[in-house]
Amino acid sequence: MRNEMCGLRPGLCAAALAATMILPVNPAGAVEGGIGAYFLGTRDTFAGFVPEPGTYVSLSFDHLEGSVEGISVGGLPIAADADLELNLWRLSATQVFDAQVFGGTPAVNLTVPFPFADLTFTAIRPPLQGASIDDSVSGFGDLTLTGMVGWHRGNLHYSTGMSVYAPTGNYDTASINFQERTIDALSVGKNVWSFQPYFAATWFVPERGFEASGAISFLLSEKNSATDYQTAPALQLEGAVVQRFRSGWGVGLAGYTYQQLDDDSGRGAELTKLALGASSLRARVSGIGPLVTFQGGTLLGAEASLKLKYTHEFAAKRRLESNVLSAVVSLSF
Template sequence: MKISHCIAFTAALSANVPAAWAVEGGLGAYLLGSRTTFAGIVPGPGSYLGLDIVTSSGSVDGLSLGGLPIRADTDLDLTFAKLSYTYVFASELWGGTPALNVNVPLVLDANLTYTGVTPPLVGVPISDSTSGIGDITVTPMIGWHSGMLHYSAGLSIFAPTGSYRTASIDVPARTINALNTGKNIWSLQPVLAATHMNPKTGLELSGAASLLLSTRNKDTDYQNAPALNLEGTVMQHLPSGWAIGAVGYAYQQIGEDSGSGAAATRAALGASSLKARVFGAGPIISYSSASVFGQQASFQLKYFTEFGAKRRFESDTLWFNVSLTF
């Protein structure tokens, strides 16, 4: 089995970030399920380019978008692309290998729909849509190796580069303008990841733990509480370059959202708490013995279905990735 091909495949996935909305909008800054196969590995020196196409469909019973509380059961269909670049330095830092990852997301199509439940829009179908560049993420990281165990530490920095404006309602036209491609906040996410890979049997066990910390949205006076993310993967790699396995994650806010925006949302939804959680699981398949434009290439397809969601979208997500090594 060509382990180097598998490593190249995952190098550009070290910190995948979608163009989405904060917990304030029913989704987090970090796309759950980004760190899957070989999550703990920082590969050899070089450049790694990745392209992701992600489509997701979910619903939530009550949320706040751009400062507008929505009590109705709301659906969101989202398709976006993401270009990621990882550079691994030919040097040593603290006994490990340093690397830098940059992610640039582009919302291709986002559609929000619900039926009004409050006057003057009771029973009226409401929709909104948007597209454009999202919030860029930069992640410095360091990786270490010890036999079959590989582990890494990193810090993802989410910059508010996407467009953002507070929500508005056009009552005569019975429409809203609430979706944004950016979150209007800075976020930091320290992450620890590990991979145990047995090259003889092809069995891989990978996991990652991270904590998402965000600044206050000054336009809505909404402060998202810290959120703990746990992700895990079991993969069986075959000599042919194919691999198949299962992936899963758990998300839990570890505090209460604060600020006048959070207080207004609690009051509008009649909720005692806005603390969010969700779980997700699904299959994953990859092929790492490919070549594109004369460069070593890998492909990955994974699917997540979420369950147990509270105060955030519960979604089904299909995710395709191609990664090139230079």
């Protein structure tokens, strides 16, 4: 079935791996920093599909513009409304093995992120009250390693695995320059190990070009020892519906919802609650938007696919609410 699918849709395997394998990062609310270790919406099209053995490479770009009402960054509670602009590049390499594990196909993925972020707000409390704050950061972020196994049953394709987010990106606690009325708070890393078990499934009918995919995952993070901040576990639900055409183009809709399952804890969280006047830091957000795909091209001698997506977030609490433009180019060798 895997060979049949890839044969019917050149570049299909590359497109499938783009959905399952490109995993995040973020700059360093709630979720400490306003964004979790997992970049929401990554598992959309072909979320449950692990293709035939081979090597797959993807390059993704995400442009995010978001705002949040109260946030903790680098251990510094910011009570003012803050805006974040993030340009995130992610290079992903996946190896699907010619072997079987529990009757399924095993694979491993490594994702390397390069975030460029800018945080702006107007301070509302002394001694920086009235100051326009602009803090920027860029560099090599937190690596993600994902192991998975995928199975195929006719038009149904499903997989399970675990993503591990390693604190490889530089992290510093926030510092304030009172004389120049500036802060240095953003970091390219989270300073914690995070773990994300997931299950995903895809229903794909090749002769009709119809796909429906969904994924459920849990994000668990250790305590940030530098800020004594424990981000609570979170549940992520993601999905996509796509109609593909013989021309190679496809259109669809993708969305997600994120919900922390408990309140954040630790001294850092308690100080953040006090500074923000909040009774709870439990975060949530949802997002939805259109997507366009194309399969059938070649690049560097490999089958190539392209995915473009726009996501509008809503119902956010204690977390960034953003508009996100995403582009993914995937190659199948």
